[in-house]
């Protein structure tokens with residue numbers, strides 16, 4: 001299957017992938033296809049080409065994340081991980097980053113735990129919880145939050161805020177509807193740091209990665 005990923009242009013993303021990386025991504029795809037048949041894990045339908053494109057979509061964000069994340073071992077939450085996109089491919093390619101996958105549906109987290117064991121991904125933690133619950137339990141601990149196909153931008157930001165450290169970053173994977181969704185964002189609370197078009201090899205799909213950060217509210221002098 002590696003030839004398939006290579007043919008789809010995975011090497012054009014400029015990530016310098018080694019053969020072990022591609023082999024692990026292949027295992028992930030293979031297991032997702034296998035579990036999907038039995039457990040109906042994702043809405044991604046049978047065609048393996050389409051599953052591969054979803055994977056490439058997920059790792060196209062990496063060069064931007066590398067540019068913005070400081071520190072050697074950032075802690076990143078993936079909200080509504082589903083079958084593991086984008087967190088699993090990111091965890092495979094960035095073993096020094098720590099990822100927490102938050103997913104409410106148990107059969108999906110069972111799959112994520114299976115992948116964790118199969119690929120020995122010691123840098124991921126899988127939480128079978130609603131994001132709203134984790135936000136209370138793990139408030140202010142994450143360097144960054146990411147999601148793909150989770151919810152609209154304003155709701156994603158609302159759910160991310162309690163999870164983030166004060167200087168934390170939100171990476172929002174969006175398509176051309178991003179401008180529309182930005183109109184609902186409270187710009188007194190959030191700063192748009194970057195809006196970066198992503199190139200998905202051999203496709204014309206439009207993808208953008210928005211990078212946002214909460215605006216610090218400075219303490220006001222008491223009157």
Ligand SMILES: C[S@@+](CC[C@H](N)C(=O)[O-])C[C@H]1O[C@@H](n2cnc3c(N)ncnc32)[C@H](O)[C@@H]1O
Pocket residue numbers: 042079080081082083084085086102103104105108129130131132147148149150
């Ligand atoms: C459309 S799927 C996207 C899955 C994956 N991110 C992807 O790109 O393939 C959205 C996922 O978010 C999960 N989800 C929705 N609301 C949630 C919440 N409040 N807390 C945790 N998971 C949630 C759903 O169970 C579902 O698996």
